[in-house]
Amino acid sequence: MDKLRALQYFAHLAESGSFTNTANAFDVPPSSVSRRIADLEALLKQQLLHRSTRQVKLTELGDLYYQQILPALHSLSDAEDLLKQQQHHPSGLLSISAMPSYGELCLTPILSEFSQRYPDIVLDLHFSDQLSNLRRDQIDIAIRGGTAPDERIVAKKLSNNHFVLCASPEYLARNGQPQSPLELNQHPSLRYRSPEKVLPWLYKEQQKWQELHPPIRLISNHGTSLVNAAKSGDGIALLPEWGISQQLAEGSLVRFSVGQDIRVSPAEATGIYLLYQGLKYQIPKVKVAVDFIVSQLMQQPSEYLG
Structure with a gap:
């Protein structure tokens, strides 16, 4: 047999x-x-x-x-x-998994140039917030937010993952801007749902992280819907800067502060990471993709990437 x-x-x-x-x-x-x-x-x-x-x-x-x-x-x-x-030049199927909003806003725009450079590589894109097991799911490269994973996976930090409070100018003119963390509890919130839970809004009081409980207007697992709801004046959102750079620049959203950071996690070292198995970096298609993505995404403006 x-x-x-x-x-x-x-x-x-x-x-x-x-x-x-x-x-x-x-x-x-x-x-x-x-x-x-x-x-x-x-x-x-x-x-x-x-x-x-x-x-x-x-x-x-x-x-x-x-x-x-x-x-x-x-x-x-x-x-x-x-x-x-x-023995060959970069070619074959390359599987890339990325967070939906990051993939749409940051990754996809650079892939046309990559495909022009490496026409024999076929890109297979997966958009998901679910943490992948790279080996089990046969993913060559993953891009995820959070803290650095364990040492069995190579993690290259592309940027910080800084979240900011934002709302439309019309909403703030109509309802006023919160001046302290607790004042956020008086405003409708637009909340992101990860694969595990609705992300909390946290602030620090007496050296301890406390959770805010503003009324929820909308829950979504897709950042674009939260951005659109915030632009429409439906409430206040806590979103990553890289996800709202265009809206901040054009003025359809305004970022504001309540005197201290509001976070979705107490962890200090949160970021956007490019992940891959170390052995696979020796495969030409993976090596050129890792090098290209890192060079392109780490060049983006720091004020938008956190």
């Missing part, structure tokens, strides 16, 4: 839930996939799959086995990519 091929079939089957899809992916008959999986189960003396006429599901032991073999399969794939691409 070709155990590596059997493991590859099993991993794809676990993800697709279909013998037919797996067979098509490897350009073999479904019977070949079924036979390899049966041989693997016989070798392990364990049932890995629940089979039915409609779908295939992992058994509990099958799921455990899948989670254990997946990193090894990805490592083999990475090694093959590395050997193939070391």
